[in-house]
Amino acid sequence: MTTAKGFKNTISTNEVIFLIKKDINKMTNKQKKINNELDQAKEVLKIEAQGILKLIDNLDNNFSKMIDIILKCKGRLIIGGIGKSGIVGQKIVATLNSTGTHSLFLHPVEAMHGDLGVVDKNDIFLAISNSGETDELNILLPSIKKMGCKIIAFTGSPESTLAANSNVVINVGVEKEACPLGLAPTASTTATLAMGDAMAVVLINKRHFKSSDFKKLHPGGSLGQRLSMKASDLMLCGDQVPTISINDDMSAAINEINRVSLGVTFVLDKKEKLVGIITDGDIRRALADKKSNIYDLNIKTVMTENPLHFLSESPLYDALNLMEKHEITVLPVIDSHKKIKGVLHLHDILGKGAFKFDSA
Numbered sequence: 001m002t003t004a005k006g007f008k009n010t011i012s013t014n015e016v017i018f019l020i021k022k023d024i025n026k027m028t029n030k031q032k033k034i035n036n037e038l039d040q041a042k043e044v045l046k047i048e049a050q051g052i053l054k055l056i057d058n059l060d061n062n063f064s065k066m067i068d069i070i071l072k073c074k075g076r077l078i079i080g081g082i083g084k085s086g087i088v089g090q091k092i093v094a095t096l097n098s099t100g101t102h103s104l105f106l107h108p109v110e111a112m113h114g115d116l117g118v119v120d121k122n123d124i125f126l127a128i129s130n131s132g133e134t135d136e137l138n139i140l141l142p143s144i145k146k147m148g149c150k151i152i153a154f155t156g157s158p159e160s161t162l163a164a165n166s167n168v169v170i171n172v173g174v175e176k177e178a179c180p181l182g183l184a185p186t187a188s189t190t191a192t193l194a195m196g197d198a199m200a201v202v203l204i205n206k207r208h209f210k211s212s213d214f215k216k217l218h219p220g221g222s223l224g225q226r227l228s229m230k231a232s233d234l235m236l237c238g239d240q241v242p243t244i245s246i247n248d249d250m251s252a253a254i255n256e257i258n259r260v261s262l263g264v265t266f267v268l269d270k271k272e273k274l275v276g277i278i279t280d281g282d283i284r285r286a287l288a289d290k291k292s293n294i295y296d297l298n299i300k301t302v303m304t305e306n307p308l309h310f311l312s313e314s315p316l317y318d319a320l321n322l323m324e325k326h327e328i329t330v331l332p333v334i335d336s337h338k339k340i341k342g343v344l345h346l347h348d349i350l351g352k353g354a355f356k357f358d359s360a
Contacts, residue, residue: 075122132160
């Protein structure tokens with residue numbers, strides 16, 4: 001049906017069906033594109049994850065040998081690489097420097113034009129090259145060896161020129177790159193970075209690197225800001241400090257421990273000076289003894305005399321070191337006259353759940 005001017009004022013059923021199918025096809029194609037993009041992204045992550053997992057099978061005694069060499073190093077760990085390997089190397093250097101291993105990145109090209117002068121005979125050189133045949137990197141090796149430096153190789157080719165000229169070879173090879181062309185370093189750089197993290201974490205544990213050490217290297221972080229404060233800035237005061245008199249009985253001690261829920265109470269003499277501490281552990285040991293009723297015991301019998309303490313004007317990172325050394329979570333804070341001023345709890349210093357003692 002048409003109007004006088006010859007234009008349609010209705011749409012046929014076939015035309016409606018055609019338009020609907022067209023819209024459906026557009027939506028289907030769009031969804032296919034989305035699904036295809038997600039599938040590609042998932043495949044990349046899968047390949048890179050498999051590359052990292054393969055490193056587990058590659059680990060051998062060379063890794064332990066590398067850690068031993070680095071720990072005995074009297075100089076620095078100097079890392080070199082070209083292109084993407086160089087970028088990975090710079091990240092590893094940053095991680096090592098922030099966790100107690102003195103490191104330096106050396107660009108191989110710049111090294112050939114004078115920067116090799118920063119290398120000392122006491123240093124160790126870690127060369128990163130997936131192929132192991134990077135000319136700009138390999139050309140440095142004779143000069144570095146001549147200086148007396150040991151060389152560590154992170155390479156995906158254990159039979160390469162780099163590997164042949166290294167004291168220790170760490171295999172960071174992957175089966176394939178995530179790049180569909182197999183050209184852009186993807187899975188290989190991820191695997192190399194992961195191996196660098198593994199090295200850094202093992203060194204952290206071997207060096208007994210502590211939270212207080214981290215603070216000194218990260219003064220701008222939230223943890224660093226807390227640890228740079230004085231004890232008086234963070235300690236609990238007033239009614240939050242559990243105290244009893246040396247002349248009180250065990251019932252008073254237990255009630256005070258329950259009142260504040262810190263697991264301790266501090267014992268004060270007549271001049272309100274700190275003379276002892278009673279902990280949950282002290283009470284458990286007294287109960288286990290079973291020679292007498294816990295409430296019949298004298299405070300002096302149960303308490304620990306001259307307990308560890310901390311001065312109110314001292315920095316918190318010293319308190320943290322003291323807590324770590326003696327594996328305690330609570331410290332009484334006193335003034336120069338041994339009068340109790342407050343109490344420090346480990347959770348308040350580090351944040352709840354942020355600290356665990358070494359079980360070794």
